[in-house]
Amino acid sequence: MSEPFNTPPAADLTALPTNGPPFYTVSLIKLTVMMFITCGLYGLYWYYKNWSRYKACSAKPIWPAMRTLFCFFYFPSLFSKVNSALKETGRGGIPYWGFYVAGIYLLTFTPSIVTGYASGWGSSPSAALGLIPTIGVYTITGLGQFLIILRVQSFINRLDGKSGDSRRIRFTFGDVVWTVIGICYWALLMLIYGWLSPASM
DSSP states (O other), X not given: OOOTTOOOOGGGGSOOOOSXXXXXXXXXXXXXXXXXXXXXXXHHHHHHHHHHHHHHHHOOOOOHHHHHHTHHHHHHHHHHHHHHHHHHTTSOOOTTHXXXXXXXXXXXXXXXXXXXXXXXXTSOHHHHHOHHHHHHHHHHHHHHHHHXXXXXHHHHHHTTSSOHHHHSOSOOHHHHHHHHHHHHHHHHHHHHHHHHHHHHO
């Protein structure tokens, strides 16, 4: 017979795993729209939500905010955990997930390598390549990173056990806030572009 007032050790007070998908389920359509509107800033929210869901479901003592801040170093861990979760539930895993990680890293460094080589690591990239080509390099590599994230999200949605594309197309108040932030960010980019255009001519 157990003691009614016996206090369990601190280790037993760890929060139990919660129900629901272990990672952030979101419609691919919504993810695409939000990433475009916010010029990629929504990716930080996406990353945070994945780690916060993982923490809630696994009860692991991790800091989602810290992993978001240093997301560059945690991509392998996130992709690996999604792959493991898929295999554990009999959904096949992510084929060659390591190549997706390598692609993220390669696309991250490509703009610096291209613009640095073109400028001889001296003058500014926009002066060496021209403003439009420089923007093009960053746009293409950013699009490549987004396509990798979109592909990984398609695997994450399988863990939901439902159709992620039919469940999460609705937009919340938080999405509206992100949209406003994104519009302001786009406006700032256009303003910077306007300032730099005469200087690069």
